[in-house]
Amino acid sequence: MRALFIAGAHTDVGKTYAACALIAAARAQGLSVEAFKPAVSGIDPADWAESDPGRLLAALGRPLTPANLEAMSPLRFTAALSPPMAARLEGRDLRLKTLVDLCQTALSASSPDLMLIEGAGGVMSPLSEDATNLDLMAALGLPVILVGGSYLGAISHTLTAARVVQGEGLDLAAVVISQDASPEAPDFTETIGDVARFLPGVRVVPAPRNGQDWAGALI
Helix, strand or coil, X not given: CEEEEEEECXXXXXXXXXXXXXXXXXXXXXXXXXXXXCEEECCECCECCCCHXXXXXXXXXCXXXXXXXXXXXXXXXXXXXCHHHHHHHCCCCCCHHHHHHHHHHHHHHCCCCEEEEEEEEECCCEEECCEEHHHHHHHHCCCXXXXXXXXXXXXXXXXXXXXXXXXXXXXXXXXXXXXXXXXCCCCHHHHHHHHHHCCCCCCEEXXXXXXXXXXXXXX
């Protein structure tokens, strides 16, 4: 089984988009694939089809049932805040050990060709009261696919996150740069080149808005 951690250089840069593209590519190649996002916030219990776990389930071809939602994302919070902040509002105490245990259980539950674990927020975003996404990544020790954007300022966010991941001794398997929809965003090709220039030896993959062919090369 090949397992990867899908991390973000920032919030809302396309982690779930990238994960869904990888799932689709794996399925197209006839591979078995599973995904797990242990914690998610900003989810409406009554309308979650377009939420991150909903999109992951759809990519896997699974029905959007309460049981499948629970299996995909057991820690769900209503407020659109970091998981620990959202958990506090609900009187819940979220800790790293819980997240690690859930991920390890998901990793050992089956042996697909590809297993994806998706974080919540950016690399250094708080994920529990005592940990950031980076702490969970370090505890699991999986190769990382880092997703960055191409908005103005994204190069700094992406390079900073990449250096932090590398500094933790984790395997940075690839950096995926998602194309920004804003017409005011910097040139996409130049952005890819600038990120790649400062990350020698790291695969930098463009993820344009008009297709997902890029994902197949990462499977």
